[in-house]
Amino acid sequence: MLLKKASIVSVLALAVGVSAVGAASAATVTKASAVQVTNSTYTVNGIAVNLATFFEKGRTLVSLRDLSTKLGVKLQATKGVITATLKGHTVELTANSTLIKVDGAEQKLTVPVKSVKGVTYVELKTFVQALGGQFAKDASGTIWIDADLLGNVDRIQWVDSAKFIATQETETGRLDYLVDAQTASYEQLRILEEISDFVIAPNGAKAAYTNNAGEVFVIDFATKLSTKVSEDTSIKPELVWSSDSSIIYFLQGDKGSVVAKLDPATGTISKVLEDKVDYKANLDVSADGKTVTYTVTKPGAVVADANLPVESDDVAIDMKGTEPQIFAYTVDPSIKDNKPAQLSTTADDKVFIHAAADGSSVGYVSVSSEDEVKSTLVIVSNDKTSKTLFTEKDVYQAVVSGGKWYLLTEGNGSNQFVYEVDPATGAAKQLYTLSDTVSEIIVKSGSPFAVVNEGRVFLDINGQWKPTTK
Amino acid sequence: MKLFKSLSVAAMAIALVASSISSVGAASSLKGKIVINGSSALLPLTLQAANEFKKLNPKVKISASAAGSITGPQSVRKGIADIGAVDWDASTDVPGFKKFDGQVANKVAVIPFAAVANKNVGVSNLTTKQLQDIFSGKVTNWKDVGGSDASIIVVNRAFGSGTRVNFQMKALAGSEFLSKGSNYKEVKSSGDMKTAIETTPNAIGYIDLVYVTSNMKALQINGVAPSEANVINGTYKVWGFGYFMTKGKPEGAVKAFIEYIQSVKFQNGSLKKLKFIPISAIK
Numbered sequence: 001m002l003l004k005k006a007s008i009v010s011v012l013a014l015a016v017g018v019s020a021v022g023a024a025s026a027a028t029v030t031k032a033s034a035v036q037v038t039n040s041t042y043t044v045n046g047i048a049v050n051l052a053t054f055f056e057k058g059r060t061l062v063s064l065r066d067l068s069t070k071l072g073v074k075l076q077a078t079k080g081v082i083t084a085t086l087k088g089h090t091v092e093l094t095a096n097s098t099l100i101k102v103d104g105a106e107q108k109l110t111v112p113v114k115s116v117k118g119v120t121y122v123e124l125k126t127f128v129q130a131l132g133g134q135f136a137k138d139a140s141g142t143i144w145i146d147a148d149l150l151g152n153v154d155r156i157q158w159v160d161s162a163k164f165i166a167t168q169e170t171e172t173g174r175l176d177y178l179v180d181a182q183t184a185s186y187e188q189l190r191i192l193e194e195i196s197d198f199v200i201a202p203n204g205a206k207a208a209y210t211n212n213a214g215e216v217f218v219i220d221f222a223t224k225l226s227t228k229v230s231e232d233t234s235i236k237p238e239l240v241w242s243s244d245s246s247i248i249y250f251l252q253g254d255k256g257s258v259v260a261k262l263d264p265a266t267g268t269i270s271k272v273l274e275d276k277v278d279y280k281a282n283l284d285v286s287a288d289g290k291t292v293t294y295t296v297t298k299p300g301a302v303v304a305d306a307n308l309p310v311e312s313d314d315v316a317i318d319m320k321g322t323e324p325q326i327f328a329y330t331v332d333p334s335i336k337d338n339k340p341a342q343l344s345t346t347a348d349d350k351v352f353i354h355a356a357a358d359g360s361s362v363g364y365v366s367v368s369s370e371d372e373v374k375s376t377l378v379i380v381s382n383d384k385t386s387k388t389l390f391t392e393k394d395v396y397q398a399v400v401s402g403g404k405w406y407l408l409t410e411g412n413g414s415n416q417f418v419y420e421v422d423p424a425t426g427a428a429k430q431l432y433t434l435s436d437t438v439s440e441i442i443v444k445s446g447s448p449f450a451v452v453n454e455g456r457v458f459l460d461i462n463g464q465w466k467p468t469t470k
Numbered sequence: 471m472k473l474f475k476s477l478s479v480a481a482m483a484i485a486l487v488a489s490s491i492s493s494v495g496a497a498s499s500l501k502g503k504i505v506i507n508g509s510s511a512l513l514p515l516t517l518q519a520a521n522e523f524k525k526l527n528p529k530v531k532i533s534a535s536a537a538g539s540i541t542g543p544q545s546v547r548k549g550i551a552d553i554g555a556v557d558w559d560a561s562t563d564v565p566g567f568k569k570f571d572g573q574v575a576n577k578v579a580v581i582p583f584a585a586v587a588n589k590n591v592g593v594s595n596l597t598t599k600q601l602q603d604i605f606s607g608k609v610t611n612w613k614d615v616g617g618s619d620a621s622i623i624v625v626n627r628a629f630g631s632g633t634r635v636n637f638q639m640k641a642l643a644g645s646e647f648l649s650k651g652s653n654y655k656e657v658k659s660s661g662d663m664k665t666a667i668e669t670t671p672n673a674i675g676y677i678d679l680v681y682v683t684s685n686m687k688a689l690q691i692n693g694v695a696p697s698e699a700n701v702i703n704g705t706y707k708v709w710g711f712g713y714f715m716t717k718g719k720p721e722g723a724v725k726a727f728i729e730y731i732q733s734v735k736f737q738n739g740s741l742k743k744l745k746f747i748p749i750s751a752i753k
Contacts, residue, residue, distance in 0.1 A: 169735040196743035212742050254514040300535030306630050313548040315541045319533040351528045367528050
């Protein structure tokens with residue numbers, strides 16, 4: 001009865017449909033009954049499930065009904081042809097045939113579509129990939145099957161423990177998606193403006209961004225709606241949320257000279273620090289809003305006599321003292337002649353700069369100008385004392401979350417290690433061994449540990465690396 | 471959550487996953503030192519890019535300075551800089567400057583320029599001919615170009631300025647500037663130009679579009695307003711590319727840095743944020 005309507009949806013219809021194919025299939029059933037159907041565990045759309053499978057001619061065949069239900073494939077059976085559809089892809093299958101049609105084009109299977117005890121089986125990997133899905137097996141043997149992974153992701157930022165923002169950079173601008181970490185399902189954020197920044201608030205409820213004019217917007221992740229919170233068009237090289245997610249601090253001007261803050265509720269902008277010092281960067285604000293930390297990069301000094309002929313090349317450059325230095329400023333109007341304090345004076349290059357939540361210290365990866373010297377993690381306190389916390393391995397990347405530092409470092413030979421370092425005690429604990437092709441780690445306490453490997457994002461889900469983008 | 475446990479299998483797990491993109495390697499491999507000198511207009515862009523690039527390539531040290539466009543290719547020729555930032559293509563002859571042989575011009579940004587006047591000036595549009603006459607000293611009174619009866623104060627950038635080269639080539643079609651007189655003033659930087667135009671009644675000058683403020687008047691040229699949109703749609707002609715000059719084709723860390731600044735991520739991101747126009751926007 002269901003067959004006559006050729007109705008979409010029903011997986012049940014399919015089972016009925018295939019068994020109704022007739023005499024030809026009956027023979028197959030008998031023959032195929034010899035196969036050993038087993039229940040095997042797969043991770044489909046992020047969830048571990050059992051699928052009925054058997055193995056033949058080097059291929060795993062899966063119950064079409066089982067897989068389709070879990071993967072979200074719609075099945076329709078008409079005149080002996082089963083049509084499977086998923087996110088715009090169509091696969092047509094015929095019982096006992098090795099020919100399938102993938103989006104209209106014929107493709108050959110190694111093992112024909114089979115019916116075993118009234119259940120239709122199809123080559124698992126071929127079927128998933130024909131529908132545009134992802135099939136990946138990791139070293140632990142876990143097979144990850146996903147209906148649709150977001151592709152060409154350039155970077156991610158965690159929103160909360162369950163969601164992240166994935167960004168694609170395209171010729172015409174960036175596209176931002178809200179991605180569910182478990183299912184990998186995604187939704188594009190409808191941002192009408194061309195935007196240059198996307199800074200997620202610590203509470204995970206919203207993000208701030210600027211458009212080309214420099215105006216500031218806040219997008220609410222619950223409603224997915226953006227609100228313009230400031231029409232000020234000054235250049236804003238960096239935006240930083242206050243720890244309670246209520247205020248947006250920013251650097252102002254093309255040279256990042258001014259530290260200012262914006263109350264998104266009222267649109268009021270006020271200056272926090274204006275000391276006429278250019279090229280501030282790496283802005284951080286303590287949880288109580290009392291301490292502002294940042295780096296200053298001094299351009300080199302050039303001596304050139306414009307009166308001499310151009311051909312004389314009368315130019316001299318002195319790059320001494322151009323390494324970034326760390327500053328802290330106490331926001332307190334009652335302090336007389338209040339000036340920022342320079343915390344560091346060292347000639348090392350300073351990268352991955354993050355302040356402690358209470359603003360009492362700033363940590364960074366210290367890169368020596370000597371090639372063979374390892375990069376280390378250094379913490380400089382507001383009293384200008386500094387300590388080197390991690391010297392074991394050359395540090396490639398560092399992030400801070402939940403008061404801990406996470407370091408991507410050299411490993412032994414062709415791998416890399418991840419360490420967690422407690423800045424209070426200096427204790428370092430190795431968390432992971434990763435391939436040397438991993439280019440980035442993304443850490444937010446409470447969220448799965450994420451890595452970017454060869455352009456794809458993987459999440460540590462219960463000790464296994466789940467491919468989350470393609 | 472117990473996610474942060476040490477996993478010995480993890481390395482293999484990652485290593486064996488089928489690769490799709492192979493261009494992205496480990497962050498660490500590139501080493502080197504890059505010295506950049508030249509255009510002041512490009513310095514904020516260079517330092518912003520350096521800040522971001524170092525997070526991908528922490529072993530590459532980048533130092534930058536600025537003292538006017540011409541010192542960029544000069545420093546490269548002299549061998550004291552790897553990159554010369556300049557507001558014109560210094561591998562070709564331009565008004566006032568001969569080409570720098572053997573240097574390669576790598577485009578990094580589009581920089582629009584505007585003719586600007588003091589707010590008291592009643593004129594809002596000038597033709598190329600009128601601009602040529604004013605900047606050469608042929609026309610000296612605003613009344614001759616549709617304004618009120620007042621002497622025109624011409625503010626010019628000093629020789630060696632990339633903004634000056636571009637304005638001369640694109641707005642004045644190559645015609646010469648006057649160089650002295652009681653109504654002529656020369657300034658050394660964009661900041662000085664801004665101050666001079668804002669504070670000198672009847673003044674006219676020119677400046678990077680990004681530095682135009684509400685305390686001055688940006689003039690239409692041949693009836694077209696200076697705006698990013700008009701540069702992109704091809705109607706506004708007074709703009710130039712910003713270039714990174716290198717001795718021969720760039721290599722190693724220098725090449726990687728130039729590629730970063732030319733990448734869609736940087737061009738559509740920080741470059742726009744600093745109010746430059748991406749090179750890809752110009753068809």
